[in-house]
Amino acid sequence: MLKLIIRRLLGMIPVLFIIITLTFFLIRLAPGNPFANDKAFPEEVIQALNKQYGLDKPLHIQYFNYITELAKGNLGPSTRYAGKTVNEMIAEHLPTSLALGLIAYGFALILGVSIGIISSLRQNSSLDYLSMAIAMFGISIPSFVLGPLLVIVFSLTLFWLPPARWGEPKHLILPALTLSAIYIAYIARLTRSGMLEVLRADYIRTARAKGLTESVVVLRHALRGGIIPVVSFTGPALTFLLAGTIVVEKIFVIPGLGRIFIEAANSRDYFVVMGLTLFVSILLVIMNLLVDIVIGLLDPRISYK
Amino acid sequence: MSQQVNTRVEDTSPVVGSSLWQDAWQRLKKNKLAMLGVVILLIIILVSTFGPLLSSYSYDQINLDRNSEPPSWEHWFGTDQLGRDILVRTLVGGRISLMVGIIATAVSFVIGVTYGAISGYFGGYIDELMMRIVDIIYSLPYLFLVIVLLAFFTKSIFMLFFILGGVSWLTMARIVRGQVLSIKNQEFIEAARAVGVETPMIIFRHVIPNTLGPVIVYTTLTIPSAMLSEAFLSFLGLGVQPPLASWGTMVNDGVEAIAVYPWQLIFPGLLMAVTLFSLNFLGDGLRDALDPQMRKD
Numbered sequence: 198m199l200k201l202i203i204r205r206l207l208g209m210i211p212v213l214f215i216i217i218t219l220t221f222f223l224i225r226l227a228p229g230n231p232f233a234n235d236k237a238f239p240e241e242v243i244q245a246l247n248k249q250y251g252l253d254k255p256l257h258i259q260y261f262n263y264i265t266e267l268a269k270g271n272l273g274p275s276t277r278y279a280g281k282t283v284n285e286m287i288a289e290h291l292p293t294s295l296a297l298g299l300i301a302y303g304f305a306l307i308l309g310v311s312i313g314i315i316s317s318l319r320q321n322s323s324l325d326y327l328s329m330a331i332a333m334f335g336i337s338i339p340s341f342v343l344g345p346l347l348v349i350v351f352s353l354t355l356f357w358l359p360p361a362r363w364g365e366p367k368h369l370i371l372p373a374l375t376l377s378a379i380y381i382a383y384i385a386r387l388t389r390s391g392m393l394e395v396l397r398a399d400y401i402r403t404a405r406a407k408g409l410t411e412s413v414v415v416l417r418h419a420l421r422g423g424i425i426p427v428v429s430f431t432g433p434a435l436t437f438l439l440a441g442t443i444v445v446e447k448i449f450v451i452p453g454l455g456r457i458f459i460e461a462a463n464s465r466d467y468f469v470v471m472g473l474t475l476f477v478s479i480l481l482v483i484m485n486l487l488v489d490i491v492i493g494l495l496d497p498r499i500s501y502k
Numbered sequence: 503m504s505q506q507v508n509t510r511v512e513d514t515s516p517v518v519g520s521s522l523w524q525d526a527w528q529r530l531k532k533n534k535l536a537m538l539g540v541v542i543l544l545i546i547i548l549v550s551t552f553g554p555l556l557s558s559y560s561y562d563q564i565n566l567d568r569n570s571e572p573p574s575w576e577h578w579f580g581t582d583q584l585g586r587d588i589l590v591r592t593l594v595g596g597r598i599s600l601m602v603g604i605i606a607t608a609v610s611f612v613i614g615v616t617y618g619a620i621s622g623y624f625g626g627y628i629d630e631l632m633m634r635i636v637d638i639i640y641s642l643p644y645l646f647l648v649i650v651l652l653a654f655f656t657k658s659i660f661m662l663f664f665i666l667g668g669v670s671w672l673t674m675a676r677i678v679r680g681q682v683l684s685i686k687n688q689e690f691i692e693a694a695r696a697v698g699v700e701t702p703m704i705i706f707r708h709v710i711p712n713t714l715g716p717v718i719v720y721t722t723l724t725i726p727s728a729m730l731s732e733a734f735l736s737f738l739g740l741g742v743q744p745p746l747a748s749w750g751t752m753v754n755d756g757v758e759a760i761a762v763y764p765w766q767l768i769f770p771g772l773l774m775a776v777t778l779f780s781l782n783f784l785g786d787g788l789r790d791a792l793d794p795q796m797r798k799d
Binding site (some may be wrong): 204205208211212215216219220223224226227229236308329330333334336337339341342345379382383385387389390391393394422425426428429432433458462470474478481482485489492494496 | 630633634637638640641642643645646647649650653654672673676677679680681683684715716719720721723726727730733735752753757775776778779782786789
């Protein structure tokens with residue numbers, strides 16, 4: 198296990214290097230530059246600004262400089278918000294995205310897995326069909342429809358929750374629900390199919406034959422194997438929830454990382470885009486490592502030799 | 503489990519492989535909900551393909567005097583803000599959305615499943631390398647890829663298919679790999695190896711069929727998300743451009759008018775929902791039909 202972790206963490210370095218390189222040149226290929234939108238600036242000012250941020254140098258020098266700074270842990274300055282560094286911006290907005298993403302995924306896991314288990318135990322019953330129909334609804338309804346709908350019901354009609362504010366824990370509920378809807382559905386369906394596969398396996402029959410109670414059989418024996426597709430799905434899903442919640446952030450006016458990314462992309466704030474992409478890829482690689490560890494713990498037959 | 507495993511290992515002649523699908527088809531035919539799904543899907547495909555030819559309106563025929571009219575005998579689904587017939591627009595839009603669904607499914611099925619199975623089966627450094635490639639593709643900022651593609655190539659629907667196809671297989675590959683990791687050490691695979699079945703044969707005939715449950719379920723989940731991504735990409739300017747529409751873009755536009763002209767959201771939304779539900783039932787039916795553990799009955 199320790200060997201796996203060390204190997205993967207070492208393997209992270211070339212992966213991140215490739216991602217940085219590809220992203221660096223990809224965003225420079227895009228038309229526009231950080232100061233093109235500010236038409237009020239005279240040419241000399243733009244040149245001075247480019248010089249200040251080192252954007253006047255040839256591209257390969259800029260790339261080399263960026264990598265050098267990165268090695269020191271410095272993600273560079275923001276060209277849009279003068280005086281702010283990318284490190285500061287991520288540190289400032291990460292807690293928000295983290296809270297939102299984790300709560301949303303928590304909702305999704307608890308509800309999704311429970312619905313999936315119940316459906317699989319009552320396969321082809323009306324309860325099963327109903328749950329799966331609701332799940333399909335959750336997948337098909339886009340968050341820009343669901344978000345406003347939840348606000349109308351819970352904030353403007355029932356007055357239970359505030360429509361769009363940020364700061365207190367209760368402000369998290371509606372955005373987290375909106376975000377989690379699609380994941381509840383994914384997880385419910387993946388759990389159901391995973392459980393159906395496992396419930397007929399020999400070792401489950403053995404467990405039943407030993408006289409274990411149904412709940413022990415289902416929760417301790419079947420769920421271990423049945424939940425593997427959900428665990429595989431968690432790596433990309435959680436990464437996305439922590440970083441890519443643009444639509445929901447916009448609906449509920451939440452100061453998270455997604456909004457920063459879109460702003461930075463639109464204003465060609467190169468260092469911010471680079472920094473966030475790098476951050477997301479580190480997150481993804483670590484999530485996938487955790488996923489592999491969890492899968493290995495759940496299923497003793499798996500070995501990563 | 504052990505019974506069917508033994509039979510499958512003993513007969514490695516091609517007859518067994520093809521009978522998997524024949525058996526599945528036999529079982530699928532008995533599943534009424536799944537067959538209902540097939541019929542509805544066929545109807546929707548036929549109507550989207552040929553329906554617009556029969557209408558006296560075209561999808562881009564503007565009639566400003568009759569904008570945002572509720573459903574009537576002349577316009578069954580009503581008209582949109584430019585007085586265009588929503589029925590014809592929904593049907594034409596269906597062609598694009600169905601196409602998006604088919605492409606995303608095909609790519610995630612062919613590339614995602616094969617890639618994930620190979621990665622999981624070989625394990626070790628091959629697995630490591632293949633999964634890190636997936637991580638790299640997954641991490642690229644797609645917004646910029648879209649901007650760059652738009653800057654260097656002419657806008658076309660193929661670009662949209664290219665992007666959607668490029669992304670849709672990644673999570674599938676990870677899910678299949680996770681399944682294969684746990685399948686590949688089971689007795690029946692070992693038995694197949696022991697009797698000298700060649701590796702590609704083991705992967706395609708023994709490993710992949712046992713991952714089909716989650717694969718099919720994930721596919722039915724990929725289709726709606728591909729259709730919604732299409733709406734988002736079209737919104738960014740890549741893909742479907744006005745006057746052409748897709749279900750996704752029509753729903754997108756319809757949401758803004760929901761309080762005043764609900765039919766502009768309801769009809770395209772309804773057709774999309776019916777399609778997704780049918781796919782869902784078909785997917786569940788297929789899953790049950792292909793489940794190796796259910797083959798005894």
